[in-house]
Amino acid sequence: MNIPYGIRDIEVFIRVIDSGSFKEAAAFLNVTQSALTQRLQKLEDAVGAKLIDRTTRSIALTAVGRAFLPAARRMLNQFEQAYNDIRDVIDVAGGRVTISSLISVATYVLPDVIGRFAEDHPNVGIRVIDVSEQEIMSYVRRGEAEFAIDMRTDDIEEGLVTTPLMEDGFVLACRDDHPHADGGTVDAGELSGMPLMILGARSGTSRVLQAHLTNRATSAKWLYEVQHLSTMVGFLEAGMGVGIIPRMVMRGVASRRLVSRPLHGPSLSRTLELVERRGATLSPAAEQLKQMILAEFTELAKAA
Known part of the structure; x- marks a missing residue:
């Protein structure tokens, strides 16, 4: 589908209505009034109807504009939420990380590591799928977990790569x-x-x-x-x-x-190892948690 308008055009429409002034809307969005008018015209052309009636003293929504405004606000809010969600993942400020793990590792190793991670990233949700050895790798293979901590077996599934832990x-x-x-x-x-x-x-x-x-x-x-x-x-x-x-x-x-x-x-x-999908890029939060887990096992191996 070729949508003939963008989120910036939606923002212009909403800002003009909320401020009640083309001049104030242009100043808020840091654009010229002519550029603002062009964007509004582009949106009206795409909708196929006039959205705002403008006089020298006031502006008012047309009937089509009143019908369109709630949908426009929803679109802008959804875009802003999606943008913030993406930034949270990129900036390791929020989002969620899912890993699968041996129950023993989840019980006796991960609490300390995840506790330290949470101190630095309190808004990142961590989901630990603590299951039996038969199930661990399947979560990684299906993409439901970003990585796993498992016990080495003779055969590693195709498409997965392992890193020895201890x-x-x-x-x-x-x-x-x-x-x-x-x-x-x-x-x-x-x-x-x-x-x-x-x-x-x-x-x-x-x-x-x-x-x-x-x-x-x-x-x-x-x-x-x-x-x-x-x-x-x-x-x-x-x-x-x-x-x-x-x-x-x-x-x-x-x-x-x-x-x-x-x-x-x-x-x-038993040989413990970290399992990932071959060629997959971890989210920044998952990568940081992974490095903390690798460091923890390095220390555990030294103390063994």
């Missing part, structure tokens, strides 16, 4: 008064005699652990099964068994009742 090792955790709280390094073979708590089979973390235990030929059997690490932490704090959890989670737990013991044998860890 190797997150596993430890044996339990409450400080649990019979298995004391001692040094734990060998995989010792797990067979412990009241072990595991994550459900849908968990990527669970698959890493099961592969490790299988390779170590241990006969460890689980006593409790939960679906999320945050749930496991709650059970462990209640003194119910022992669990193998990521070191990152252990550092993030606020409770002082949990203790951990290192695991003996080949390196047991």
Whole structure:
């Protein structure tokens, strides 16, 4: 559709009516009266009718002008709102950023990072989609999340690119008064005699652990099964068994009742990574949040 007038022409029409004077409207818009008159004439030509009756002493809306004025105000308001929304995104002053994340990362890492980001950008909305490993990348692929924090898998979906964040090792955790709280390094073979708590089979973390235990030929059997690490932490704090959890989670737990013991044998860890759409440009706000997350994981990796 070829619209024969612009938003500036609409603004001229509204300003003339609101000020009641061509002279005042021209001064407000910083244009000459002749330029103002030309723009109004352009709008009237496009509409196909006269909008304003002008005499030497006054101006008045025509019947068509009265009918057109409410629509003109809506168009100008919508344009100004759209312009401000775009500026908010460009200037990192407002807008919204959506990311998808592992639940454990969303629980134990992101609150501090997003809290610091919010101090500098209080008007930027942050949406965190904390879901299971099977769902995380799909949000990025569909464009519903600007980036994601996931656990590395053997196959990366086409069209996505990853940035390694850190190797997150596993430890044996339990409450400080649990019979298995004391001692040094734990060998995989010792797990067979412990009241072990595991994550459900849908968990990527669970698959890493099961592969490790299988390779170590241990006969460890689980006593409790939960679906999320945050749930496991709650059970462990209640003194119910022992669990193998990521070191990152252990550092993030606020409770002082949990203790951990290192695991003996080949390196047991999960690789965390940041996932983006290949070739996609992040919004300025998302890019800044991404850089803060990368910096946070750099520090976490140093402390590991």
